[in-house]
Amino acid sequence: MDKKEYIIRQLGRTKNKRYEAYVVSRIIHLVNDFTIKFVTQQYVSRPEGRALTDLFFPQFDLHIEVDEGQHFTEHHIRADKVREADIINATGHEIIRVNATLSIEEINEQIENVVSKIKTLRCADTFIPWNIDIEFKAQTYIDRGYIDIADDVAFKTIKDACNCFGHNYNGYQRAGASHPDDEIMLWFPKLFPNGKWKNEISADEKTIVERNEDDAKATEHVTSHLRNKDKHKHKRIVFAKVKGNLGDTLYRFRGLYELDTKNSNPVKGLIWLKISDRVKTYKNDL
Amino acid sequence: MDKKEYIIRQLGRTKNKRYEAYVVSRIIHLVNDFTIKFVTQQYVSRPEGRALTDLFFPQFDLHIEVDEGQHFTEHHIRADKVREADIINATGHEIIRVNATLSIEEINEQIENVVSKIKTLRCADTFIPWNIDIEFKAQTYIDRGYIDIADDVAFKTIKDACNCFGHNYNGYQRAGASHPDDEIMLWFPKLFPNGKWKNEISADEKTIVERNEDDAKATEHVTSHLRNKDKHKHKRIVFAKVKGNLGDTLYRFRGLYELDTKNSNPVKGLIWLKISDRVKTYKNDL
Numbered sequence: 001m002d003k004k005e006y007i008i009r010q011l012g013r014t015k016n017k018r019y020e021a022y023v024v025s026r027i028i029h030l031v032n033d034f035t036i037k038f039v040t041q042q043y044v045s046r047p048e049g050r051a052l053t054d055l056f057f058p059q060f061d062l063h064i065e066v067d068e069g070q071h072f073t074e075h076h077i078r079a080d081k082v083r084e085a086d087i088i089n090a091t092g093h094e095i096i097r098v099n100a101t102l103s104i105e106e107i108n109e110q111i112e113n114v115v116s117k118i119k120t121l122r123c124a125d126t127f128i129p130w131n132i133d134i135e136f137k138a139q140t141y142i143d144r145g146y147i148d149i150a151d152d153v154a155f156k157t158i159k160d161a162c163n164c165f166g167h168n169y170n171g172y173q174r175a176g177a178s179h180p181d182d183e184i185m186l187w188f189p190k191l192f193p194n195g196k197w198k199n200e201i202s203a204d205e206k207t208i209v210e211r212n213e214d215d216a217k218a219t220e221h222v223t224s225h226l227r228n229k230d231k232h233k234h235k236r237i238v239f240a241k242v243k244g245n246l247g248d249t250l251y252r253f254r255g256l257y258e259l260d261t262k263n264s265n266p267v268k269g270l271i272w273l274k275i276s277d278r279v280k281t282y283k284n285d286l
Numbered sequence: 287m288d289k290k291e292y293i294i295r296q297l298g299r300t301k302n303k304r305y306e307a308y309v310v311s312r313i314i315h316l317v318n319d320f321t322i323k324f325v326t327q328q329y330v331s332r333p334e335g336r337a338l339t340d341l342f343f344p345q346f347d348l349h350i351e352v353d354e355g356q357h358f359t360e361h362h363i364r365a366d367k368v369r370e371a372d373i374i375n376a377t378g379h380e381i382i383r384v385n386a387t388l389s390i391e392e393i394n395e396q397i398e399n400v401v402s403k404i405k406t407l408r409c410a411d412t413f414i415p416w417n418i419d420i421e422f423k424a425q426t427y428i429d430r431g432y433i434d435i436a437d438d439v440a441f442k443t444i445k446d447a448c449n450c451f452g453h454n455y456n457g458y459q460r461a462g463a464s465h466p467d468d469e470i471m472l473w474f475p476k477l478f479p480n481g482k483w484k485n486e487i488s489a490d491e492k493t494i495v496e497r498n499e500d501d502a503k504a505t506e507h508v509t510s511h512l513r514n515k516d517k518h519k520h521k522r523i524v525f526a527k528v529k530g531n532l533g534d535t536l537y538r539f540r541g542l543y544e545l546d547t548k549n550s551n552p553v554k555g556l557i558w559l560k561i562s563d564r565v566k567t568y569k570n571d572l
Binding site: 003004007008011012018019021022025026029030032034103104107 | 289290293294297298304305307308311312315316318320389390393
């Protein structure tokens with residue numbers, strides 16, 4: 001998918017809110033800078049399950065929410081506040097709300113303020129221009145020296161993720177791969193029950209549970225991991241297999257996790273706890 | 287419907303062309319001037335039936351067409367050229383085509399040119415700012431002194447049209463009304479077969495045929511009109527009952543027509559020929 005396709009498809013998605021398309025398209029066209037990435041209907045994790053926001057700028061950790069009539073009942077105001085606090089607490093992101101019940105002039109003024117803010121953020125020295133042609137390439141992250149949760153990193157294939165850690169694969173399909181650090185394994189799981197594995201990630205993404213659906217296999221899997229640390233590494237860099245928000249398959253970076261040996265057992269399964277949001281990358285030395 | 291509602295609803299309509307919403311919303315947001323009226327999916331009359339254009343600026347007689355992939359086959363290029371020539375010939379309007387098969391940068395450059403052109407047109411001394419609150423009011427046209435086809439005039443009720451010609455109605459429901467000039471009648475027909483009348487307007491809007499569906503009534507109607515010019519005026523100012531492009535009922539000004547006494551007969555019905563695109567308005571003298 002090229003930048004044009006991405007932009008058109010993102011702008012074509014709405015949650016059927018009446019004013020959402022107006023506000024979102026106006027912000028994007030007035031910012032008028034396609035070195036700034038945007039995502040419509042962005043999933044955000046929060047303790048009480050996930051939430052969708054109308055527009056997200058990953059480079060600025062900034063979400064825009066369009067509030068229509070129904071948001072102004074007492075019930076909704078309270079629910080929105082809880083949701084907003086959850087998102088801020090879980091991610092540290094900022095949320096700006098656009099009140100779409102006002103006049104067109106007042107809506108436009110709010111949008112003007114959002115646009116000014118984004119243009120100011122764009123001027124920061126730390127700004128990395130969006131480049132869709134390289135954002136899925138391993139070399140981008142090798143050059144950067146790290147992969148960080150804050151950068152919302154995802155790859156189209158397992159080999160691209162592997163090649164950030166010293167590999168030079170042209171193709172790779174297995175759910176695990178080696179890492180230059182002997183204690184670490186690269187892991188590409190489906191983090192939802194998938195028939196064979198009953199995996200789960202907590203809404204705050206701090207805990208992953210991994211368990212085979214079959215009880216006998218689960219027991220063998222857990223005990224073997226707990227016993228044999230050399231063969232079954234106790235640290236994993238996790239790239240979860242997900243559907244991207246345009247329906248494409250992606251392997252999304254989730255962080256570095258470590259096995260919780262105390263709480264893992266054959267009944268619960270293996271419990272993995274996040275120990276870092278950022279991991280070092282390695283160039284291929286061959 | 288206020289301006290906000292109008293803008294949101296117009297921008298919410300698309301012909302399911304992939305890039306249309308992008309191009310249309312980008313033009314509107316970058317022009318960023320709601321004294322400029324716009325219509326999406328505007329009907330345009332042409333000899334071979336009507337055509338739809340993607341975006342129309344009535345104050346500038348300017349249409350924008352978004353060309354996607356299918357427009358670039360030889361067959362479509364030819365068909366588009368015929369269609370375009372038809373529209374230009376029938377209306378004198380200008381059509382600018384935006385080629386949406388190019389890169390996003392090239393699409394944006396074309397849009398930038400359209401936006402510049404509109405901003406230049408906006409500076410003309412003759413520019414009348416769009417004001418949705420007054421555009422359906424009789425007083426606007428009384429003050430202007432005339433109603434002209436070029437201004438794309440429509441009223442929400444029959445009384446509003448009547449009140450442009452010296453009446454002071456609070457309500458009026460009949461399909462005909464008097465005019466200060468004794469030779470002229472105001473007429474508010476449905477210009478399509480409607481069960482009682484088999485009316486028709488030609489695609490170029492120069493000819494209206496009026497005939498009762500019932501043969502006996504048609505004969506009586508036609509002969510009585512041809513014989514008694516005092517009772518049945520031979521000139522009519524026509525406001526056709528139509529669905530506006532947002533689904534609302536409107537009485538749209540079509541011009542001043544005169545009865546073609548030579549060609550009218552009980553078989554064909556009454557034939558009305560357009561004799562003017564502009565009519566004088568009158569203030570109420572009471």
